[in-house]
Every structure is written in C-alpha cells, then in structure tokens.
Amino acid sequence: MVTGGALVGVLTKHWDTRVMTTRAVDGVLIVGGGYAGVHAARMVRRAGRCATIVDPTGRHDFVTRLASVAGGSAPVSDAATPLSSFADDVVVAEMTQVRDGEVDLADGTTLTADVVIVTAGAVPIAPAVVGIEHAAPLRTEDDAIALRRKIDSNDSVVIVGGGATGVQLAGAIAATDPTTTVTVIDGSDRLLAGMSAASGRDAMRILRERGVAIRLGSDVDEISRFGVTVDGETIAGLPVWAAGFEARADDFGLPVDDAGRVLVDRFLRVERWTNTFAAGDIALHTASNGDELPMSAQIAVQAGEVAGRNAVRVMRGDTLDRARLGHRGWVLDLGGNRGIAEVGPVALTAPFLDLFPPALHWGIDMKHLIETRGLAGIADRPGA
Numbered sequence: 279m280v281t282g283g284a285l286v287g288v289l290t291k292h293w294d295t296r297v298m299t300t301r302a303v304d305g306v307l308i309v310g311g312g313y314a315g316v317h318a319a320r321m322v323r324r325a326g327r328c329a330t331i332v333d334p335t336g337r338h339d340f341v342t343r344l345a346s347v348a349g350g351s352a353p354v355s356d357a358a359t360p361l362s363s364f365a366d367d368v369v370v371a372e373m374t375q376v377r378d379g380e381v382d383l384a385d386g387t388t389l390t391a392d393v394v395i396v397t398a399g400a401v402p403i404a405p406a407v408v409g410i411e412h413a414a415p416l417r418t419e420d421d422a423i424a425l426r427r428k429i430d431s432n433d434s435v436v437i438v439g440g441g442a443t444g445v446q447l448a449g450a451i452a453a454t455d456p457t458t459t460v461t462v463i464d465g466s467d468r469l470l471a472g473m474s475a476a477s478g479r480d481a482m483r484i485l486r487e488r489g490v491a492i493r494l495g496s497d498v499d500e501i502s503r504f505g506v507t508v509d510g511e512t513i514a515g516l517p518v519w520a521a522g523f524e525a526r527a528d529d530f531g532l533p534v535d536d537a538g539r540v541l542v543d544r545f546l547r548v549e550r551w552t553n554t555f556a557a558g559d560i561a562l563h564t565a566s567n568g569d570e571l572p573m574s575a576q577i578a579v580q581a582g583e584v585a586g587r588n589a590v591r592v593m594r595g596d597t598l599d600r601a602r603l604g605h606r607g608w609v610l611d612l613g614g615n616r617g618i619a620e621v622g623p624v625a626l627t628a629p630f631l632d633l634f635p636p637a638l639h640w641g642i643d644m645k646h647l648i649e650t651r652g653l654a655g656i657a658d659r660p661g662a
C-alpha cells in the first residue's frame with residue numbers, strides 16, 4: 279500500500295509476463311521502520327526533507343519490550359505502534375534487493391530516491407540444529423503475541439539462549455507466573471556473555487531466586503515440539519529460541535562482512551556506493567577505536583541519526599559528518615521490578631537492581647517515543 283503524495287513519477291515497463299513499475303520517491307527512502315529507521319526519519323524531517331519508510335509490517339515494533347510482553351509482565355499494547363506518524367509516507371512492502379539509490383520490492387515495484395537508508399535489522403540465527411523449526415522465535419510483535427499465548431497454555435518453557443533476550447524473557451515469565459517451570463540453556467559458562475561477569479552473576483541470582491533452572495555449558499542436541507534435548511537429556515516444555523541474531527544483508531545484494539553485516543564507511547554510507555547508507559543491526563558499526571559495537575537499540579538509534587543527517591547532506595551537496603558511535607551501557611528489565619544495568623563500564627549491584635533498571639528502561643523507551651513522535655508519543659507510552 280502506498281499512501282500520500284510523496285511518490286512522484288510513475289514509469290511502467292513490461293518484463294516478460296510481469297509488469298515492473300518504477301516509482302521515484304521524493305526525499306529520503308528508508309527501508310525498515312525499527313529503531314534505526316525511525317530515528318533516521320526524524321533527522322530527515324527535522325531538516326525539512328521528506329522521509330518515506332518501507333516496511334512489510336507497517337508498524338514500529340518496540341523490540342526492547344518484546345520479552346516483557348511475551349513473558350506477561352507488560353501489556354500487549356507495549357509491543358508496537360503504527361509507523362504512519364513516524365514518516366511523511368509509509369510503503370507497506372518488503373525489500374528484496376537494493377542497488378545504489380534503488381530498492382526492489384517483493385511486488386515487482388522498484389522505488390528510486392535521491393538517497394536510500396537501509397535499516398532492515400537482523401533475524402534470529404538458525405544453526406543446523408535438528409528440529410529448530412519447532413522453537414518459537416522472539417523478534418517481532420507477532421512473535422511476542424504468539425509466544426505469550428503459547429506460554430499461557432504451557433506449564434513449562436525451555437529457553438535456548440542466556441543472553442539479553444533469554445534472560446529478560448525468563449525473568450518476565452517467572453515474575454508473572456511462578457507456577458510455570460522455566461529453564462534457560464546456554465552453551466557458554468555464564469549468562470549475559472555480552473555484558474560484565476558481575477551482571478551475569480546478578481542475572482543468575484535473580485533468576486534462581488525465582489526458581490528458574492539454568493543449564494550452562496550445554497549445547498542443544500535436538501529440539502522437538504515437546505522439549506529440548508541437551509547432553510542426551512530431554513527437558514520437557516515449550517521450546518523458545520533466543521540464541522542470537524544475525525544480519526542477512528547479502529540476501530539484498532549489499533556488500534557484507536563474514537557475519538552478513540553491511541560494510542559501511544565512516545559516514546555510514548554503503549562501501550563504494552554514493553547514495554545509500556546502512557544503519558542499525560544490519561550494518562557493521564565500530565567505535566572510534568575500531569572496536570565492533572554490539573547489536574543494540576542504542577547503537578541503532580545513534581547510527582540512524584547519523585545516516586539521516588548525512589542523507590540530507592548528500593541532497594544538499596554538503597560534506598558528510600563522520601559517525602562517532604559509542605556503547606553507553608545496558609539496561610535489562612527482568613520483570614517484577616528488578617533488572618540489570620551497566621552504565622559505561624560500571625555494573626550496578628544490589629540494592630540498585632531493584633526498581634532502578636526497570637525505571638531506567640521505561641525512561642529510555644519514553645525518550646525514544648517522544649523524540650520520534652513528539653508529545654503524541656506519550657499516548658503510546660509503554661503501559662498506556
């Protein structure tokens with residue numbers, strides 16, 4: 279569906295038996311309406327230029343709240359909001375390929391624009407584990423709502439993955455319904471391997487206090503509809519896959535690294551392209567010292583802002599701004615008014631794990647909404 283008047287000029291050509299349509303989009307075309315996409319749109323509109331977002335869902339998913347929604351500690355209304363108020367125009371469609379300044383959609387349409395920003399995010403990793411298709415994923419509003427229904431009708435849940443997603447989900451389920459048996463399985467020797475050892479220990483303590491069983495150093499042998507087999511033992515329960523995400527940018531014809539992330543220059547422009555940027559989980563982002571930055575909402579927001587500003591600079595013929603991205607910390611909400619927070623290199627410890635991290639998490643979500651949608655965003659505030 280294409281709305282509004284931002285699409286101008288329609289050229290239709292025939293290709294074999296299919297009708298291929300090319301449309302020129304006014305201003306900046308942003309692929310993906312996640313954290314990077316809506317913050318890129320904010321910068322473009324702030325500069326008085328038109329921002330069109332292409333997304334197959336037509337929604338902005340609050341991915342950082344999905345574990346709470348799926349686990350039952352946050353209402354379903356927290357999961358997503360329509361994209362229409364984040365952009366001048368929304369095209370509900372899926373990108374299949376991108377070339378410099380041009381995007382092919384699944385319906386055969388090609389959109390062209392002065393500048394394109396690709397922010398199509400990441401997808402759950404899918405290693406060759408027998409039966410992985412039986413494990414429920416958690417990345418979209420649809421996933422969260424489907425998972426919540428399944429959890430409600432199961433008395434045991436087995437979560438594969440002890441990173442931020444698995445830990446937040448386990449915490450939310452155990453805080454909401456202590457009668458549900460929850461097991462978290464991870465191949466490494468600790469929880470939250472991407473965070474400090476202290477945060478991993480605190481997460482372990484909070485989850486164990488709530489009765490969550492934790493199996494570390496265990497690799498999954500097999501998954502079925504009824505449970506997960508590790509080290510020859512089957513743990514019965516609803517299987518959930520929370521073992522990480524990967525970018526699949528090579529599917530779209532973009533230059534990528536070994537992990538499938540778009541290679542970008544220091545202005546976040548796709549390497550060796552001129553009118554196309556990439557930001558968020560789909561791209562390889564680095565700090566000024568060259569360290570790889572984690573896939574996170576805060577990095578996606580920063581990168582989206584840089585890409586949006588530089589897109590406008592391309593249109594004006596100005597020199598581009600160098601991206602200066604930095605990891606500021608982590609805030610996880612484990613439900614039940616408890617959580618984990620790291621501010622810079624400092625991990626908060628008890629008693630600051632009570633109330634403070636969930637309140638901070640909520641505050642960050644509110645800032646995100648107000649920045650991208652103005653005060654109208656408050657109406658969509660988590661819990662509204």
Ligand SMILES: Cc1cc2nc3c(=O)[nH]c(=O)nc-3n(C[C@H](O)[C@H](O)[C@H](O)COP(=O)(O)OP(=O)(O)OC[C@H]3O[C@@H](n4cnc5c(N)ncnc54)[C@H](O)[C@@H]3O)c2cc1C
Nearest residue numbers: 310312313314341342373398399558559573574575576578
């Ligand atoms: C359960 C969970 C909890 C998390 N918690 C935290 C947290 O507490 N803090 C934190 O910093 N990070 C957290 N993260 C990570 C964070 O959510 C991501 O890093 C962030 O969403 C990345 O933003 P993005 O804009 O790159 O991608 P996304 O937010 O995933 O947005 C990508 C968008 O692209 C669209 N899209 C996909 N494919 C196409 C296509 N082919 N064509 C057009 N559009 C497409 C999607 O529909 C989506 O709207 C969490 C992740 C998960 C899964």
